[in-house]
Amino acid sequence: MSDITNILIVGVGGQGTILASKVLAGVVQKKGYEVKIAEIHGMSQRGGSVFTQVRYGKNIASPTIPHGEADILLAFEKLEALRWLSYLKQNGIILVNDQRIDPMPVIMGAAEYPSDAMDVIKSKLQDVSVIDGVSEATKAGNIKTVNMVLLGSLSKVLGFEEEVWIEVMKETIPPKFLDVNIKAFQAGRN
Amino acid sequence: MKKLLTGNEAIARGAWEAGVVVCTAYPGTPSTQITEHAAEYDEMYAEWSPNEKVALEVGSGAAIAGGRAMVAMKHVGVNVAADPLFTLAYTGINGGLLLVAADDPGMHSSQNEQDSRHFGRAAKIPILEPADSQEAKDFTKLAFGLSESFDTPVMLRVTTRIAHAQTVVELADRQEVGLKKYEKNATKYVMIPAYARRRHVIVEARLDQLQEYSETASLNRIEWNDTKIGVITSGVTYQYVKETMKDASILKLGMTFPLPRKLIAEFAEQVDKLYVIEELEPFIEDYIKSWGIEVHGKDTFSVIGEILPETILERMGMPPAKNIDNSEVATALPTRPPVLCPGCPHRGLFYVLSKLKTTVAGDIGCYTLGSLAPLNAMDTTICMGASIGNAIGMEKARGKEFARNLVAVIGDSTFIHSGITGLIDVVYNKATTTTIILDNRTTGMTGHQENPTTGFTLKGEPIKELNLELLVKAVGVERVVVVDPFDLDKLEKVLKEEMAAEEPSVIITRRICALIDKVSDKTPFIVSQAACSGCMRCMKLACPCIIKEGKKVRINTAQCVGCGLCVTVCPSEAIKKEGGANV
Incomplete structure (x- = not known):
């Protein structure tokens, strides 16, 4: 990898991508990297397609990841994975949550969900990790912790010590929800 | 100490470090968090103003009185605040005055992509543009010095990618600058023509001085x-x-x-x-x-x-990055437009409006999503507060008959922002408009800010709620009905009655935003596959949790918040609470 690592996190509004990126940013900062993050708030959060771009390393100029330069795509949903695939560089890594959330045009029957999404992704990339975030989060005790399961999977790829991740989670997540989130993170990591 | 901050957080921090005493704003993406963060500092007074014009008037009052003040708004908010802005360039300030204008190129969450720099130039005030959060903080601080040295309001122009991007910022302590001496000075602050003519000369001379400054400024x-x-x-x-x-x-x-x-x-x-x-x-x-x-x-x-x-x-003709090519599938992928949330109180209203095929003059807020398929229940959305005036104009052009299936739809916060004046026009000029105020007890789209109708200030202090019923009655509207938008039968009946009445009327649809509702039972509903007749009536609600599967429907229980609106429209009694009887 070059001086900068680019991680693109995509999903559907309400899935918790922002909290995941917050923890990630805390970890890379603790490891002494420079970091820039770009995300969009507002209308798209109401169930729309959402993204967070995290860049860390040194001498980072743009807060957004230039198209085609993402090293890792962490996708919270299959259709969104497919939509954002072109942001990934050619030998990039993808981690996909095996979850389907139908957008309104599909719900209404005006468009068809690409049921072969995972096959298309696998045909284009060698390094594909498929994660059953919903099952793992449910097992951990709360279906809403899918974001931490996925973050756990990402943590394996990035290779920072588990303690650092847990430390940042403790600083970021309210005590009431901490245990279940840590459990979900560990499920994703192990 | 270094900290990762959004541009908005950095601006709030900059104001605090610069010794600012008053911060005002009306929420608007991407500027909202500036003032939310400003409110976290005890040394600064911070308020949600009813609209951007009032925000700038409060800010400039504070500045004239000798305190440093910051006023934040999104780009279209500057349109609302333009009236005081242009004359403030004439009066100048006393304590420093900063206007933060947050533009939204690409319209991530806006109705146009106007460029605020035109406004700064037209108002003849200096414009600063930071390139990251560190500069957002530094330029904010510098702006107050500039404002006081040149006796002018200053515009800090940011864009979405500055406001919402996080980069590292070196923090500093607050510098208490205190209040400047306040002296009555009518020739400077009372802009009657005789005084304004003198001030205009000063404005032009100041622009020359600012131009000289810009030649050597480290900016x-x-x-x-x-x-x-x-x-x-x-x-x-x-x-x-x-x-x-x-x-x-x-x-x-x-x-x-x-x-x-x-x-x-x-x-x-x-x-x-x-x-x-x-x-x-x-x-x-x-x-x-x-x-x-x-x-x-x-x-x-x-x-x-x-x-x-x-x-x-x-x-610039440079080679693109070598990426994964998904072009053969990308164009055919279904889009994912934003939708009204599960449990959204607005869904009930738009379901009925859609059913009645009513012409809807719309407004700005979460409820603008009622315009999208399959509800398709909105005809116009122009700017904050436009709905009521638009509805009056439609009636005046096409006649009273047209108003019999026509409504103006406006949120509680938007009504306070600039809908009241439209409603006064309804009464004053004898229109027969039905205005629906969607009161969800918050300012929803921008992320749940307080407003005069919620009973709390920006700093969380309880205040006396603005009473919408009394307000609209005071304007002269005699027909005022409050209805729960999830009571579909009553809502439909009320709508028909009020639209039929050839006089002004206001319907207040009151139900708390599902995202802040801490009281209701959130247990999800499920569909009994045996009982579901496949009529698809529930699909017309455009609820993202109701999914068509074959010839029947199913509910996504991970997303369902148990609002029960689908139960109301189901003719087969097929929808029950999860874990309940008769499933």
Whole structure:
């Protein structure tokens, strides 16, 4: 990898991508990297397609990841994975949550969900990790912790010590929800 | 100490460090969090004003009284605040006054992509444009000094990618600057024609002085590199140029009005080919052209939408990154437009409006999503508060009969912002408009801010709630009905009655936003597959949790918040609470 690592996190509004990126940013900062993050708030959060771009390393100029330069795509949903695939560089890594959330045009029957999404992704990339975030989060005790399961999977790829991740989670997540989130993170990591 | 901050957090911090005492705003993406963060500092008074005009009037009152004040708004908010703004350039200030205008190139969450720099220039006030969070903080602090040295309001212009991007900021302590002496000075602050004529002369002289200042200000700097290509740029676009054009010489402008003419001419002379790379309007470029300097800008880049690093690669003829090609599938993928949330109180209203095929003059807020398929229940959305005036105009043009299936739809916060004046016009000019105020007890779209109807201030202090019923009655509306938008039968009946009445009427649909509702039973509903007849009536609600599966429907229990609206429309009694009986 070059001086900068680019991680693109995509999903559907309400899935918790922002909290995941917050923890990630805390970890890379603790490891002494420079970091820039770009995300969009507002209308798209109401169930729309959402993204967070995290860049860390040194001498980072743009807060957004230039198209085609993402090293890792962490996708919270299959259709969104497919939509954002072109942001990934050619030998990039993808981690996909095996979850389907139908957008309104599909719900209404005006468009068809690409049921072969995972096959298309696998045909284009060698390094594909498929994660059953919903099952793992449910097992951990709360279906809403899918974001931490996925973050756990990402943590394996990035290779920072588990303690650092847990430390940042403790600083970021309210005590009431901490245990279940840590459990979900560990499920994703192990 | 260093900290990762959004541009908005950095601006709030900058104001605090600069000794600001008053912060005001009306929420609007991407500016909202500036004032939310400002409210976290005890030393600063911070308020949600009813609208941007009031925000600027409060801010300028504070400044005239001798305190430093910051007023924040989104780009279209500057339209609302334009009236005081233009004259404040004449009066000048006492304590420093900063107006933060947050533009939204690409319209991530806006109804247009106007360029606030035109406003700064038209109002004749200096404009600063930071390129990251550190500069957002530094320029905010610098702006107060500039404001006081030149006796002028200053505009800090940011864009979505500055406001919502997080970069590292070096923090400093607050400098208490105290209050400046307040002295009555009518020739400066009372803008009757005789005094205003004198002040205009001062405004023009001040612009010359500011132009001189910009020539040597550290805000503007040249980064020499290869001189084959020189790029003049500002804001986040500077970062994109650095990212993609590593050999180019760059003139980075932190102050984009008035422009440093001599500095620009000197830079232009030393490079073989000169570009201006700026988002939206050719603001800098037009000046340079008017000075007879050859320059490329909007012949290469569009005035429409954002400029991103990949845009620069493409437009400057550089090779794109080697990416994963998904082009053969990408175009066919279903879009994912935003939707009304599960449990959203507005869903009930738009379901009925859609059913009655009512003409709906709409407004700005979460409920604008009622315009999308399959509800399709909105005919117009122009700006904050426009719905009521639009409905009056429709009736005046097409006659009273047209108003019999016509409503204006406006949220509680938007009604306070600028809907009241429209309602006064309904009564005053004898329109028969039915106005629906969607009272969800919050300012929803921007992320749940308090407003005069919620009973709390920005700082969380309880206050006496504004009473919408009494307010609209005081305006002269005699027909006022409050209805729960989930009581569909009553809502339909009330709607028909009020639209039929040939006099002004107001329907208040009152139900708390599902995202802040802490009281209701959130247990999800499930569909009994045996009982579901497949009539698909529930699909017309456009609830993202109801999914068609074969000839029947199913509920996504992970998302369902148990609002029960679908139960109301199901003729087969097929929908029950999860874990309940008879499933």
